[in-house]
Amino acid sequence: MLLPKFDFHEPSTIAEACQIMAEYGQKARLIAGGTDLMVNMKKKVLSPEHLVSLARIDELKNADSSGDVVKIGACFTVAELAESEMIRNKLGALNTGARALGSPLIRNLATIGGNIGTARPAADLPPSLMVYDAKVVLKNSSGERSVSLNDFFKGPGLTEIQPDEILTEIIVDRSLPHSGAGYINLGIRKAQDCNLVNVASFIALDAPDGVIQTARVVMGCVGPVHLRATSAEKILIGEKPSDSLFAKAGDAAMGDCTPIDDFRGSAKYKKAMVGVLTKRTLGIAYKEVTNDA
Ligand SMILES: Cc1cc2nc3c(=O)[nH]c(=O)nc-3n(C[C@H](O)[C@H](O)[C@H](O)COP(=O)(O)OP(=O)(O)OC[C@H]3O[C@@H](n4cnc5c(N)ncnc54)[C@H](O)[C@@H]3O)c2cc1C
Numbered sequence: 001m002l003l004p005k006f007d008f009h010e011p012s013t014i015a016e017a018c019q020i021m022a023e024y025g026q027k028a029r030l031i032a033g034g035t036d037l038m039v040n041m042k043k044k045v046l047s048p049e050h051l052v053s054l055a056r057i058d059e060l061k062n063a064d065s066s067g068d069v070v071k072i073g074a075c076f077t078v079a080e081l082a083e084s085e086m087i088r089n090k091l092g093a094l095n096t097g098a099r100a101l102g103s104p105l106i107r108n109l110a111t112i113g114g115n116i117g118t119a120r121p122a123a124d125l126p127p128s129l130m131v132y133d134a135k136v137v138l139k140n141s142s143g144e145r146s147v148s149l150n151d152f153f154k155g156p157g158l159t160e161i162q163p164d165e166i167l168t169e170i171i172v173d174r175s176l177p178h179s180g181a182g183y184i185n186l187g188i189r190k191a192q193d194c195n196l197v198n199v200a201s202f203i204a205l206d207a208p209d210g211v212i213q214t215a216r217v218v219m220g221c222v223g224p225v226h227l228r229a230t231s232a233e234k235i236l237i238g239e240k241p242s243d244s245l246f247a248k249a250g251d252a253a254m255g256d257c258t259p260i261d262d263f264r265g266s267a268k269y270k271k272a273m274v275g276v277l278t279k280r281t282l283g284i285a286y287k288e289v290t291n292d293a
Helices: 014-027 037-042 078-083 085-090 092-100 104-109 112-118 126-131 230-236 243-256 267-292
Strands: 007-009 028-031 050-053 063-066 069-073 135-140 143-148 153-155 166-173 179-186 197-205 212-220
Touching (some): 014 166, 069 085, 092 126, 126 179, 212 243
Parallel strands (some): 007 050
């Protein structure tokens, strides 16, 4: 399968990339690792006239934390997320998602910005980023804005990003004390497979042995975008963590999702797995709280 013809641009700064995007708009497409885009171009699903590579922009390749705030450049690779001690310590659920993504070859090229940019409801990184309440920075030639990832996805392949904008950074504030998160993905095979269901959960307690003050549960593959399990979250708030509470939240999450039957699995099975994974990820999140206490 041959690639369609395109002009290739390799800016070395964000400002230069923004200028190119402003000039070509809908005719251009950003390329980071290319692990998703190249497949779509070979299949002729996408045929942009201009490809704007982010690979030479060093400002997009860093991740650091200062106090409780973690900043991750859009071109930080999935392999780097999987290997980074800082990410493992501060954002354990994201680290788990990165380790689950694809194969070593894919992880070496794939970037966090590209994973978000695909807007695939089965993608591995958005659920944990959403439960951490991550914000993304979108830049264009006239400025920048910050958008919560919880408001970012509009449908399969559709996001809040405008044609002239670049996602430059992901920002997570981990200042809530007594908090933890968990992520689990389920596929038919253990690797190199599209997820069947994936769930991330986050809880924060009001005291080390207190009640749940903040709860976020995000489910993937069971709707047109990653979905918040709002009924499950309501059940958790104000309660002391326990296995029976987590099971109740899991049951509620099953009612919050809208899976479809497809060749990967039946809607009924996916719903049941949402219940199981919600309960288990809440258990992982609570373990993190108690380990840090
Ligand atoms: C064999 C194989 C296995 C895979 N396994 C998994 C898996 O297990 N889990 C999973 O989640 N994904 C998987 N993928 C999909 C893909 O590898 C990931 O989604 C990856 O993170 C995409 O990142 P990338 O840098 O390669 O994105 P690219 O392909 O470069 O870009 C993807 C999309 O995002 C846009 N984009 C990229 N960067 C930016 C930016 N900074 N700002 C705005 N838009 C941007 C692009 O224009 C494009 O539309 C797999 C792919 C393959 C080929």
